[in-house]
Amino acid sequence: MERFALARELVLQAGAALRESRLREDEIQHKSGYQDLVTRWDKETEQFLRRGISEAFPQDIIVGEEYPAANEGAEGCTWYLDPIDGTTNFVSQHRNYAVSVGCWRGEEPLFGLVLDVERPALYWAQAGSGAFRDGTPLHTSRRREVQELLLTVPGVPRTLLNPHPRQEGLLRLAREVRGVRSLGSVALELCALAAGEADLFVTLRSCPWDHNAGRIILAEAGGSLCDLEGEFLPLDRRTPVLAANAPETLRLVRERYLGAAE
Known part of the structure; x- marks a missing residue:
């Protein structure tokens, strides 16, 4: 087999x-x-x-x-x-x-x-x-405007409430998107993006077993993901993850809310 x-x-x-x-x-x-x-x-x-x-x-x-x-x-x-x-x-x-x-x-x-x-x-x-x-x-959504996007966050306290260097930008993002949801499963939330049921995903901590299946599904559905610095997600260690329904959405979020150079 x-x-x-x-x-x-x-x-x-x-x-x-x-x-x-x-x-x-x-x-x-x-x-x-x-x-x-x-x-x-x-x-x-x-x-x-x-x-x-x-x-x-x-x-x-x-x-x-x-x-x-x-x-x-x-x-x-x-x-x-x-x-x-x-x-x-x-x-x-x-x-x-x-x-x-x-x-x-x-x-x-x-x-x-x-x-x-x-x-x-x-x-x-x-x-x-x-x-x-x-x-x-499956295919990711075609929503591209920030006010149309649904953000999903598996760990709300760590990502949005606890102090960290990216907190201000992520809180501003959370206020400006259509809504924020938390399912509590990295794998299922990446699949929700793949199915067009959400548009953005962010977590400050994800382990290889959490995302190394869902990331393949998301990419094949048209989505894109990286770490918060815009780099390829490592396969072998814990990492922050930012995912979106398309490369241009990912780029927009990084430039507008995470301080990436345009």
Whole structure:
């Protein structure tokens, strides 16, 4: 079985198990703080994904949220796994969370899959072949004027409320766009841009497993993303992310609100 077909099968199986899951309070743990949750389902889902990938492609590198990277330094492809993107939503709402799997060969994107588990809807893209939700082609919105744009922010306190060097510009952006929404899942918010349901996305902190699938889907749908300095997003470390429905929207936001040179 080739990599994309395997990934699709594993993601759908993982989603089916999560939809049937039941969570007890004693199965919820804190990682770096009380807002950073992990459950036994995060761990079991990642173990399931890792096992399926490793058995089929033992030479591949696996980078996931809950366990150390496997096969670092190997020459295969690299998989980025987020078993539950939006764990707080999973715990508190049992909706608005995703299974996210992206696959890259070096810095070349191969494919990304993001399953909105409870909807359920599978967002996916293979490099050079467009983006889809289930079988429906996706394209970003054609809105370009700031007052028409919907901004989505997964972590409102960190991005808009807590002091940081970009706060003033981002607050001005938030006041001037049509609206601001927070879904609480980087992967699903990037897919919302890909589907034309939002127009801008910003976060000050995103990890490789959070965005390395959704970024492929967004790019294939016509969107664009970078870090706050306008640079290519690193694949292997935590980074701020700015994403938009088109390169010209991204450029406008950086020039007008983030102090980029015109």
